[in-house]
Each structure stands twice: as structure tokens, then as C-alpha cells.
Amino acid sequence: MFVLANLVDTIRIEAKEFRKEAATAIHEAINVKFANKVLQDVGLCVCLHDLLSCSAGKVRWGDGCLYYQVTFRLVVFRPMIGEVLLGKIKSSNEDGIRVSMGFYDDIYIPATLIPSPRGYDHTERAWFWVLNPADDEQIEQDPLMVPKEDRAYLDRDEPIRFRVEADEFHEAEPGPVFGEGKAVTAEHAAKPKEAPYVVIGGITSSGLGLPSWWSNAEQVMEE
Structure with a gap:
């Protein structure tokens, strides 16, 4: 679920931080710059793990700050394909289920990766799975029966246990510039922002879905 990513970057330390040890100031600056940010093709950055190397600080003309060329490792959230994780259902709609892990909410289980026979109850705003269907073909046509x-x-x-099927990175697209005399259109305001990093999960295999499903099954088998 968590991996270490090696990065090289120039870290800027402002003059007000000079009273601190250089390593401490660099550590804090890296966390401010990267923590809770998504790096394309890397993942969601959590925090700094350690510093591998650091150059001597250099002062650039005009701002009085120190600049360090630093090689470091970050703790990154990027689960492997096929990894099984435990989250919590955040919301549901006709397209599928959104899952949260507390620190990360952009996990989606599409309707096609919910076990069949399945259906979406608009009244409850929740998906359901028919555990013991009497007539598979008829129920497939109308699960709400x-x-x-x-x-x-x-x-x-x-709580829901799911398998990671894929992940996707999305580049942020520049939107229209709004300033004096320019109003935000209803179309732009209603358009949902695409998450920079999305995990796609599935619950079609045995043992996945709600843990209570399988604990009940084990009790029945024991009886």
C-alpha cells in the first residue's frame, strides 16, 4: 500500500528558518512542499522518510534564501495491482461505489465490479447483492424484484474489503480565468473536478465486499 519514492529537488529555505539546524529546516520544507500532494506516475505523497544526500546551501541574488540540492525518499500511497485493502463506503450512485480509507477518498468500485446478481436501490441510495438467488436469469433482468x-x-x-484492479493519473487541465467583469458560468461551476489520482477497485472475488458477508458464511458452514 505504501512505497518509498526517490526524488531529487531544489529546496528553498527562507532566512527566518536559518536559526534551525539545516537538516531540520530541509525536512520541514520538504513536508510542506510534498505532503498530501499527488505526483504524476508516483502517487499520493504522505511524508518524508529520510534524506539521502544534500549539497551545500547556495544564496541566489535578490532574495537572501538558501537553496539546497537534495536527494530524498518520500513515503507514497500507491497500492499494487491485485493488493487487497480495507476501506469504508463513502457514497454510492448508479455508476458504482466510492470508498474512503480515512486519508484518501478517491477509490471507486464501478458497478461492473460488484458481484452479480446485483442492483441499485434508489430509495436507499445503495447497491445490493443477492446472496441466494432463486432464479438467476429473472433476477438478472430485474434485481429489484x-x-x-x-x-x-x-x-x-x-467497512468494505476490495481488490485493487487499476489506478489512473489525470493531469490538471487549466480552466477559464475569472477576474473583474467575468462571472463564473453555471456550466463551469457544476462541472466536477477530476481527481489527480484514482484507484479502481473490485469486489467480485470470494472474501471481498463486506466482511460481515463472509463471517456469516463461516458460521453457517460450522453449523
């Missing part, structure tokens, strides 16, 4: 007591709901705030 299944009585509620026979549905295994994937409710909001429930």
Missing part, C-alpha cells in the same frame, strides 16, 4: 430481506446491502459507512 428481490425482497429486501434477501438483499445484502452495501450501505454507507460499512
